[in-house]
Amino acid sequence: MIVNFDNAATTFPKPVMVKKAVVSAMEQLTSPGRGGHPLGMKTSEMVYSARETAADFFGSQPENVVFTLNCTHALNMAIQGIMKNGGHLIISGMEHNSAARPAAKLAKSSKIKLSIAEVYAEAEKTVESFRRLIRSDTKAIVCTMASNVTGQIMPVGEIGRLCQSRNIAFIVDAAQTSGIIDVNLSQGINIICTAGHKSLYGITGSGLLISDGKFPIEPIMQGGTGSGSRSLEQPTLLPEALESGTVGTVGIMSIKAGIEFVRKIGVNKIFAHEDKICRRFVSELKNNPKVTIYRSGFAEYVPIVSFNIEGIHSEKAASALAAEGFCLRAGYHCAALAHSSLGTENGTVRFSPSVFSREEDAVRLAHLITSVF
Amino acid sequence: MKYIFKMPSYTYAQKAVRLLVSFGYKCELKRREGDCGYDLFTDKNPDIPKLLNKYNIPYTLQEEEYN
Numbered sequence: 001m002i003v004n005f006d007n008a009a010t011t012f013p014k015p016v017m018v019k020k021a022v023v024s025a026m027e028q029l030t031s032p033g034r035g036g037h038p039l040g041m042k043t044s045e046m047v048y049s050a051r052e053t054a055a056d057f058f059g060s061q062p063e064n065v066v067f068t069l070n071c072t073h074a075l076n077m078a079i080q081g082i083m084k085n086g087g088h089l090i091i092s093g094m095e096h097n098s099a100a101r102p103a104a105k106l107a108k109s110s111k112i113k114l115s116i117a118e119v120y121a122e123a124e125k126t127v128e129s130f131r132r133l134i135r136s137d138t139k140a141i142v143c144t145m146a147s148n149v150t151g152q153i154m155p156v157g158e159i160g161r162l163c164q165s166r167n168i169a170f171i172v173d174a175a176q177t178s179g180i181i182d183v184n185l186s187q188g189i190n191i192i193c194t195a196g197h198k199s200l201y202g203i204t205g206s207g208l209l210i211s212d213g214k215f216p217i218e219p220i221m222q223g224g225t226g227s228g229s230r231s232l233e234q235p236t237l238l239p240e241a242l243e244s245g246t247v248g249t250v251g252i253m254s255i256k257a258g259i260e261f262v263r264k265i266g267v268n269k270i271f272a273h274e275d276k277i278c279r280r281f282v283s284e285l286k287n288n289p290k291v292t293i294y295r296s297g298f299a300e301y302v303p304i305v306s307f308n309i310e311g312i313h314s315e316k317a318a319s320a321l322a323a324e325g326f327c328l329r330a331g332y333h334c335a336a337l338a339h340s341s342l343g344t345e346n347g348t349v350r351f352s353p354s355v356f357s358r359e360e361d362a363v364r365l366a367h368l369i370t371s372v373f
Numbered sequence: 374m375k376y377i378f379k380m381p382s383y384t385y386a387q388k389a390v391r392l393l394v395s396f397g398y399k400c401e402l403k404r405r406e407g408d409c410g411y412d413l414f415t416d417k418n419p420d421i422p423k424l425l426n427k428y429n430i431p432y433t434l435q436e437e438e439y440n
Contacts, residue, residue: 036404
């Protein structure tokens with residue numbers, strides 16, 4: 001039997017209502033905003049309805065919901081679009097490469113100045129770390145809402161207030177938090193970037209950029225938007241300004257159904273279920289002297305547990321667990337900065353449950369780790 | 374006489390439709406002839422553009438005979 005504990009990468013399995021939405025979209029929908037015929041108009045209306053669902057969930061307006069390919073796509077659009085004319089950018093030392101690489105590339109080409117804020121287990125120290133780096137030309141701060149490696153929750157509300165007081169654009173990577181904890185523009189966030197295929201339970205190839213409209217995002221891509229086609233100029237209004245080419249109708253409908261699924265159960269209930277599984281997993285392993293768990297008593301975590309087994313490379317450990325049917329991610333989790341901060345030169349093994357995970361499977365995995373290693 | 378609101382995108386067109394319907398106005402959304410885009414057809418009621426303005430919905434207004 002296969003047990004997926006790699007839900008931080010992509011949730012699996014998917015809810016029945018998401019599967020039904022995907023099939024229905026494939027059977028009934030085509031391209032939105034492109035034609036006046038019944039198929040096109042129906043598709044346009046359904047995609048707009050998905051914008052309404054996402055806007056309501058993240059505290060935005062439907063026109064400020066941009067559908068993307070994934071969270072990386074959204075972060076690239078936000079970072080490159082906001083920093084297009086240069087300036088100073090601050091990112092946290094826990095960023096995924098989806099934020100760190102576009103930032104580093106802009107800095108390498110001398111288009112921007114980049115600073116990296118150190119992250120601490122204590123929220124106040126992390127906020128202070130950002131505060132110290134702010135300069136008169138700081139244009140944006142990018143911060144993950146929770147580390148994809150350790151699950152540590154970042155003090156987004158406090159950083160948001162800091163940004164608001166200095167008129168700095170605050171871009172948040174909510175890939176590991178959407179559907180797990182409350183994510184809302186009212187938290188002082190200007191732009192939320194997130195994935196559809198993780199804890200929003202949509203399909204792969206789906207993501208979101210949610211803006212409050214305060215900071216204009218220069219498009220990194222131009223093309224057909226289904227509007228003003230006689231002009232060679234890209235439209236300036238969201239969402240079309242950032243949605244060149246036909247959007248992923250099927251993925252969009254999966255996000256809509258996924259958000260409805262999350263809402264039906266409740267974000268707090270989902271968190272409580274997954275957190276309980278993580279705590280049990282940690283509790284089963286904490287007395288094992290060979291296991292190092294990357295959690296601190298001073299920090300709060302989303303349901304992710306990163307660990308290592310003494311003397312065993314993380315990839316080798318995950319491979320041995322996979323042979324017994326447990327799917328866990330090992331290595332660097334596309335987050336070079338986070339591993340530098342943690343000092344985990346061989347990466348970590350990451351355990352991440354979903355709403356469908358069972359506590360007994362986590363216990364079975366913990367026992368297996370103890371017996372095999 | 375009717376109003377024709379030339380909407381800058383389907384998204385704003387649909388936002389306008391939802392808003393007007395919620396306020397009890399009749400409207401019809403059609404694909405624009407001659408250019409890609411969508412037009413919103415309503416009765417000639419001056420309260421309608423005021424309502425769209427209040428909700429920051431962009432449009433270009435035309436007054437035309439429409440049968």
